[in-house]
Amino acid sequence: MRAIAFSIAAVLVLVGLYLGLGGASYAPAKVADPCVTRSWRSPHGFEAVAEQIVLSSVDGAACHLHVSREDMVLALANADTRQQFVREHHITNAELESLVRNGLKRSIADAQNAGALNSTVAGILRGVVGNIPIDELLNLLQRLRGF
Amino acid sequence: MQPLAPRNRIALLGLSVGLVLADSSVVTLALPRILVQFDVEVSTLAWALVSFNLALALAAVPAAMLARRRPVGVFGVSTVVFALASFSCAFSPTFGVLVALRAVQGVAGAAVVVAALDLLSEVTEGDASAARIWALAGVVGASLGPAIGGILTQLFGWESIFLLQAPLALLGLLVLSGLRVQPVPAPAERPEIAANVALLLVSGALVAALFLLVILLINGWRLEPLAAGLVVTIMPLAAIAATRVAGGIRPPWTRAASGAILISGGLAALGWLPHAGVVWTILPQIAIGTGLGLALSALTQRALAGRSGQAVHGGWTIAARHAGIVLGLLLLTPIFTSGLDRNEHRALAAGTAAVLDSRISPLDKIGVARDVLVAVDKAQADAKIPDVRAVVGHRDDSAYADLGDALQDQLDRAVTNAFSNSFLVSALLGLLALIPIVLGRKEVGV
Numbered sequence: 054m055r056a057i058a059f060s061i062a063a064v065l066v067l068v069g070l071y072l073g074l075g076g077a078s079y080a081p082a083k084v085a086d087p088c089v090t091r092s093w094r095s096p097h098g099f100e101a102v103a104e105q106i107v108l109s110s111v112d113g114a115a116c117h118l119h120v121s122r123e124d125m126v127l128a129l130a131n132a133d134t135r136q137q138f139v140r141e142h143h144i145t146n147a148e149l150e151s152l153v154r155n156g157l158k159r160s161i162a163d164a165q166n167a168g169a170l171n172s173t174v175a176g177i178l179r180g181v182v183g184n185i186p187i188d189e190l191l192n193l194l195q196r197l198r199g200f
Numbered sequence: 201m202q203p204l205a206p207r208n209r210i211a212l213l214g215l216s217v218g219l220v221l222a223d224s225s226v227v228t229l230a231l232p233r234i235l236v237q238f239d240v241e242v243s244t245l246a247w248a249l250v251s252f253n254l255a256l257a258l259a260a261v262p263a264a265m266l267a268r269r270r271p272v273g274v275f276g277v278s279t280v281v282f283a284l285a286s287f288s289c290a291f292s293p294t295f296g297v298l299v300a301l302r303a304v305q306g307v308a309g310a311a312v313v314v315a316a317l318d319l320l321s322e323v324t325e326g327d328a329s330a331a332r333i334w335a336l337a338g339v340v341g342a343s344l345g346p347a348i349g350g351i352l353t354q355l356f357g358w359e360s361i362f363l364l365q366a367p368l369a370l371l372g373l374l375v376l377s378g379l380r381v382q383p384v385p386a387p388a389e390r391p392e393i394a395a396n397v398a399l400l401l402v403s404g405a406l407v408a409a410l411f412l413l414v415i416l417l418i419n420g421w422r423l424e425p426l427a428a429g430l431v432v433t434i435m436p437l438a439a440i441a442a443t444r445v446a447g448g449i450r451p452p453w454t455r456a457a458s459g460a461i462l463i464s465g466g467l468a469a470l471g472w473l474p475h476a477g478v479v480w481t482i483l484p485q486i487a488i489g490t491g492l493g494l495a496l497s498a499l500t501q502r503a504l505a506g507r508s509g510q511a512v513h514g515g516w517t518i519a520a521r522h523a524g525i526v527l528g529l530l531l532l533t534p535i536f537t538s539g540l541d542r543n544e545h546r547a548l549a550a551g552t553a554a555v556l557d558s559r560i561s562p563l564d565k566i567g568v569a570r571d572v573l574v575a576v577d578k579a580q581a582d583a584k585i586p587d588v589r590a591v592v593g594h595r596d597d598s599a600y601a602d603l604g605d606a607l608q609d610q611l612d613r614a615v616t617n618a619f620s621n622s623f624l625v626s627a628l629l630g631l632l633a634l635i636p637i638v639l640g641r642k643e644v645g646v
Binding site: 054056057059060061063064065067068071072074075076077079080081082083084085101103104108121122123124126127130 | 449454455457458459461462464465466468469471472473474475480483484487491494543546547548549550552553554556562565569570573610613614616617
């Protein structure tokens, strides 16, 4: 019986140690709720402002569709992932575009209100977002990386 | 030809038993290479293991009935068939042929193992010592299998496992020189049910340690087979050390119960790893190896103790052990694959969040994300987790290095966590073995 008692004690110490060190929660990080408003940082430079506008708009669309911001970004990665996303969420391409476009317009207004964009740049951006097809917009962003 | 000394006969019979029982797990570390070579699905790949263990489980008792009448003949013929099947495995043109040859190995291997028990009884002139040596050879073989397979795969390719097995198996034929064994009478007793059920459950639990752990090391944590093979030698070393002190633990059912508790605890610790990394597997492996050495030897000896016709009862233990391995493979594989599927999505989302929240240039984020996704796709084709640090962290900028670390951390978390439920379910199987161990404690006094 001493062997059994020793085994139980050894196992309790081992498992207790691993659980105490966070073994039960060692998993991929949970992503943030897109419906919770993220604080508007004070980014420097146009790139950083544009990033914040895009992410803020993606948050809005993701919240509307009850998915994470990250799921939305992955969905917008290319035409195939976009098609898969619209199929899975029973929406049309036009609805998805509209959600992203409206989110972008709202984020541009937020940026203007926060003083991150002046009215001229905000106006130009609104014009671009309102007219350019979503595919072109994403391609443009990817091409900009080359500069 | 000069007959061998008894000690040499015992060593060769032990080698034959260990060689066959190592075969149940020896190709585990070679599976990624076999997957790539034959281009099969992961779920199909498991049949390289299942076919051998299923054939061994089904053939063990009938083979033992046969071996009881003609132990020398059965041992000789089955050794030759096992060696031929092993040799042929190395040249399998398709995965289907490999699976079929593994089944032939299983049937022949069952006959080798059970006939060896009768031959050991003759050579040692005592059933108890024969059972002890036979059980020890089985424990050492089963626990050494993954390590030997990994080392051979890395150094010479997966085919070398089978090419080496064939001549080693044929060495066993030397035992037969000048050996005369009387047919063994049919056993009067029924099989020892409690010990065999416990063996089945413990073996099912050990699948996670002998199979899933090495897959985690190689495919999840990107260790080479040689390194993984060396890491998992901790278990056989602990098992061998445990068998040396096992005799002092009495009554034997407490030895089996202690072993089952240690196996379950070690598996639970693997299910709750606090970080990815080899160092975190060391203590669980010591617990599992010690438990394996205590439980398998105690239960096997208990199943054979005081029974006539040891080969037949040995056949029941082999059937129970390998049915347990098949049960473990069939039960744990879907749990493990569903864990991988679930965490693939979680890892992608967490990785995307890491890229979006990183300090690298906003426009570079698109390109980095694309590079990482390409690396993930490429690695999936090789059934491996990519080294995303190499993809992201090569630039001379701490922001990229931090992002590489963050992405790698999320991948490590995802893959380690994907194995968690399988280890915990196998820990439960080990705990369930306590029921027959405790219920059967008064059946046989050993």
